[in-house]
Amino acid sequence: MEMWYTEEQTKNVRFSIRCDKQKYSAQSDFQRIEIFSTPEFGDVLVLDDRIMLTENDEFVYHEMITHVPMAVNPSIKNVLVIGAGDGGTVRELCRYKTIENIDMVEIDRMVVDACKEFLPTVACRLDDLRVHVHIDDGLRFVRGVVNKYDLIIVDSTDPIGPGEGLFTAEFYGNCYKALNDEGILVNQHESPFYRTYAKAMKQAHRKILQFFPVVKVYQAHIPTYPSGHWLFGFASKRYHPLHDLDEGKWNRLGIDTKYYNTRLHKGCFALPTYVTKQLMESE
């Protein structure tokens, strides 16, 4: 029997991966959670019919969402991660000995539990002593925090479903408030290619611009995400992602990466013309 996972990336585009077997399937209070094993991508985590990660390409996403801000300010000590129930972002952060505290706020406990059991290569550092997992709504969590974090990483699902609140002006404004004077906000910024994703991308960009003096966008290539071309937002109260990059300092840390390097860091903010145009439209 052939078994394929097919994702409707847009109304008119489908993306399929052959599956060996289904490892986990459950409905939580917030979403449908599935984990399949596949010959091409290894184990795949799917939430509400959207691929969140695959074992074989998750390194791109998780390295890019963490090492870019960490290389700009390697003395970051206190980090808030919102979403990220799979643990991939936390795994990358835990590679920095200098980080003292990581608060991770995930709304869905079942995602965390499922990933710990079935995706150990991703969720492996969730038990690190510096990591504090809070099962809560990110929007609610950040509302009560003032001037506390050096870095906030928004590792969310798409803006439809439980991640919706994490694409709102009230959320970005509250993040601004929760960051200290040197704070950096990095968020997964959707894709510029398909129309609905591009719309979410532009809206997020416009909203973040209201609050932060430095707002830049960078890109990565993630094979299993719609169009493969994915963006991240870098917003900060003080640091410029290129001018303040200290290549030597980061390289001396000796962190072994598969995708990220400081040369790529300098290139990833150079965006295709059509993307630059879209961003300018929303400014």
Next chain:
Amino acid sequence: MKLSQSRAPVFEALEEYRENRIVSFDVPGHKQGKGNPELTEFLGKQCMSVDVNSMKPLDNLCHPVSVIKEAEELMADAFGAEHAFFMVNGTSSAVQAMVMSVCKRGDKIIMPRNVHRSSINALIVCGAVPVYVNPGVNKQLGIPLGMSVEAIRSAIAEHPDAKAIIVNNPTYYGVCSNLREIVRIAHQAGMKVLVDEAHGTHFYFGDYMPLSAMSVGADMAAVSMHKTGGSLTQSSALLMGKDVSEGYVRQIINLTQTTSASYLLLASLDISRKNLALNGKKIFERVTSLASYGRQEINKIGGFYAFSRELINGDTIFDFDPTKISVHTRDIGLAGIEVYDILRDKYEIQIEFGDIGNILAIVSVGDKLLNIERLISALSEVKRLYSKDSAGMLDHEYIEPVVVCSPQEAFYADKKQLPLRETLGKVCAEFVMCYPPGIPILAPGERITKDALEYIIYAKAKGCNLTGAEDINTEKINVMTES
């Protein structure tokens, strides 16, 4: 035999109609959507296929004998009423039917001044004369309250010939009067009690809710199923108590009701009633807990005051609707309408209304916690980014209406249009109100006072949407020529 609440006769008849694949040579002309592909694409085939006309198997709202009759009986049963009418012209039409069923030209009717415009509209149509009772104002919040029993008692004593009393249950803000006592003294004086329950559907289903009209023996109640009960916009119910003639009320309804009632609206009433009857208790328990969580968190922000049952005073605030999120905003230096605009323009959050000092968010069967979190977080941001000094903001005072003649007389009188500022002392010949909430600042037949003019000018400056006047910009007001 009594039907079970798990039935939905209109809905079931429509399903059967669809399965029978009837060839239609009747209206509507789109013929199950085939004649209007773009609309069908937009609304869906399912929807268009049951947008049909009255016919034998589907009954007729003007004269129900089969499935609509059964559905109305189920509605009555679910609400504890003697009879229920499905209404398709909005709750406004239900309110008007109530008034016109008990009043004729020249009859008096006692009502609080903070009624919805639909009540006073009914007076323009039927010629009855309002006797206004001052509902009182909470000074701190600037919200009109419920009528006190004492005020009603004296209105009854002064106007023993009045035919009926209209009561809001609750007001837009969630305030309830002592309805049981009002019904008792009104009936003693031979007056009917008509209850505007546009915002009270859930009182019939949830636990720990304020008392509903039917439960305390009121004569009629207009219930907006669509507001908090989940049916389609414009669908509503008119409930009857014991001593009202069903046949006469139907005649009154049919004076103004469409003869082509929408089956989409009727089916939505039928299905929503079923859902409320079967699951209402659970649903409104959830709604209440969402709203009270919302109020709690909003009050933690500081500066905002999300008020509720702590205001209860045994009389003008006899009870308070726990599902409402009413928030006083003046202490952060913003008018409610300003917060309302910021929420929509900057945060993509649409709330029910904002007035001079408050905003109102409606929480209902369709809400989820994530959205409440958004509202709370947005309000905390509004405070952080927009709050200012509250000095110089207008206090809302009750504007005592000076009734010179009946709304009908004023509306149809010889009139002229005058610039707002030149109308002081004249008799108003039309409505002026902010919409929402749709409570008139001036109604036809009232003397235009300095307080009313100042309020209108202030509300305009703060960005309220003023409606009711013939001049769409409310720069001029129609006044009676005589005055």
